[in-house]
Amino acid sequence: MLRKPMCTILLLALAPVASLGASQASSLPKNGPEAVTGTKVLTAPEAAKLLPDAVFFRGQSAPIQARNSSGVQFAKDALLLISLVDTAGYSSSVQEKYQAYLITEAAIDIEGHRLEPGAYGCGFLAANGFVVMDIGGHDLFSVRSSKDAELRRPTPLQVLPSPGGVGYRLYVGRDFVNFALSVSAAGSPHQ
DSSP states (O other): OOHHHHHHHHHHHHHHHHHHHHHHHHHSOOSSHHHHHOOEEEOHHHHHHHSOSEEEETTEEEEEEEEEEEEEEOTTSOEEEEEEEOOTTSOHHHHHHOOEEEEESSOEEETTEEEOSEEEEEEEETTTEEEEEOTTSOEEEEEEOEEOTTOSSOOSSEEEEOTTSSSEEEEETTEEEEEEEOBOTTSOBOO
């Protein structure tokens, strides 16, 4: 006699759990590069949730510009996050180069230069260049940047998939550099 009401209660208790699992499975990408690689470009609100409110660089703490943030979630839950930074308290020589804060949990290649996991300052230079610095403000490398005259809606900072389908582009306005997850000689990503 109690068996039928107990089964009904059990079914009612499990229904929301099953429904939640089905809705999560249906929201996963079924085709395209995200389905195969598991990578995803992060929007400003998604990146801002993961970034701290302020970052440390060259002996000072500066607030990030959350609305000008982006990133990439790579296949194995490794993140690359980047945000423009308010550099008002820094000297003009530092402000010339330090515009953004980059955090990566995986090794990446930026225009042929390997960047190990860590936190870095970076920026686009007036003379068509891009510089990456350690958190002490020491230059690690600089590369030539390019201009994308065909970019429809340039924003202060954004990350977009590379038109060639391999890697990504980091944009500040129309200026960009290419980057990708670093790959070993054997073809597997470094983490």
